[in-house]
Amino acid sequence: MTDGTYVGPKPVKPIPQEIRPSQENALRRWGEIRDWVLGLPALERVFLVGAGGSYSGLQAAHYLLDRESALPVVSVNSDEFYHRASPSVGPGALVIALSAAGATAETVRAASWAQERGAAVVAVTLKSDGPLAQAVSNGFISLNGDGNQIVLQLLVLATLAREGHDVSAKIDALHALPDATDAALRGFEPLAAAIAKDMKDVPVTYLLASGPLQGMGSTFTSCFLQEMQWMHAATINANEFFQGPFEVFDKQTKSILFLGEDATRPMVERAERFLSEHSGTTHRIDSRDLELAGVPSDQRGFIAPLVFYPMMFRLAENYASVRGYTLEGRRYMWQFAY
């Protein structure tokens, strides 16, 4: 066991180079992904399966399916999926299993179990030789997590195409993503630095988000703040804010707000109005502030979560820089069996 890797404050790491190639790599898979989904013998319902950051990482794809498809969709933690063992997992079910390195044992077990039950199982993962890709018959491999996010959206779009939807506008918008992401990340850096500096020592970090951004919020508070910075933190879905959690806010409370341009935005705006009056500083990260060149206005809500994904990693790097704890440090994870 380690107490982590305190190395002291240090300059923030540069924006990684591999985002664009991974996005472009994923975009090239569209034909193959569409053909695979169109070729499934039956498609009656969809399970999105993952754990931790990969569970949260399913929420933007889930949102798009909910909004557009008549198919029933569930996103569920891998271990829960396995233990609940719903009788509906079998032929006709499409199971999309997400795991970055593909090494999460619970996800490998869940995907294998679903495949044995006769479901169509597809792995979305970075490594063709990882345990998840090895365990299932079908896999789409990305170069990094940004690619995974695009592959997930392509799987959703293929599902919609199978239902008869015209998805060409969304496919076109996706092709604007690499340039839009590049510009957004450069523009976000000063805000990320300011948030990290102001929030680095708060007793509890609350993050509010909604719809397709809620998963990004959970990844940030669970995987980055709790897991990598050992900070108390929780994401509150804006839909639940006024059902209890808002009572804990006062002028000493600082929080972070993710605002998208999808149908759930009014819920976050309502929370924001409350916070501006009754809470301390609220840091807002709003997709409306992003240029997103080449993305038509009616596709911004669809594209925004894919840009928030690497932005969240940049926010984490800025925390690591001012707090002096690397994102690679763990007290327990990977240190011993548990």
Add this chain to the structure above:
Amino acid sequence: MTDGTYVGPKPVKPIPQEIRPSQENALRRWGEIRDWVLGLPALERVFLVGAGGSYSGLQAAHYLLDRESALPVVSVNSDEFYHRASPSVGPGALVIALSAAGATAETVRAASWAQERGAAVVAVTLKSDGPLAQAVSNGFISLNGDGNQIVLQLLVLATLAREGHDVSAKIDALHALPDATDAALRGFEPLAAAIAKDMKDVPVTYLLASGPLQGMGSTFTSCFLQEMQWMHAATINANEFFQGPFEVFDKQTKSILFLGEDATRPMVERAERFLSEHSGTTHRIDSRDLELAGVPSDQRGFIAPLVFYPMMFRLAENYASVRGYTLEGRRYMWQFAY
């Protein structure tokens, strides 16, 4: 705006008298509930809709459907349900809307919207003259929340009966509930007092639960601790514990563990083994410690969540007693429009 109602520590309120009559009232509705569900022209999928404590309150019913039924089931916050506006909400969909007093505006709007879309909508609520019951065509009225929990389970059992399942063993087990609850609540009081005394001033309360008990955990941390005691708190589903949140635990961290007897118990036991070694005090509330007289061993996992529900209220009363803040006090809720 009020800063709440600090009245100073005071004796814990007695166990309420209305639990048994409300349970018995709900049990008498079985024939009517079964006939209503059997009479639906189509039943292809189920939406469980509520907000806050009522959203959390849907999880035990959701769990039973997942385990036993082939129908697709989603539980969703009322506002999210309305804003997502999934095309699958319409004829063939059963929408079960839960709201205790039936006055939650978001739930009333969601239920009305689903009914306009042609879904079969049923209200589970305490008040026949409340806005929710008035807004929808079908309602089952309970005397209090314990009755609501039973009505929800009866709706699930009717759905299973419609699918051809024999639900008689579960109906029989439910009839043992009033006596079993009575005994469990009396037995729980010393443990509830000890937990409240030890946890009343912790900086953040983490509660771990799984499966049908996860919603009870969320109700406790969101509605009781955040909303009524203004304490920082979060429920961690045991299925996500090792995916990040466990890194925030150390010897100073105290937590509460809910253990049931359902298929998801192994996940909580795994977390418990970790906590016993790496965390401070862990308070465990385990359904195995309940007598549950008259409940056959194979029905204990089904019955336990229904007993945990009033136990959680007793735990809250014990917090209120030692902390000196009543459960009725609010800073914002009901004080002004938001």
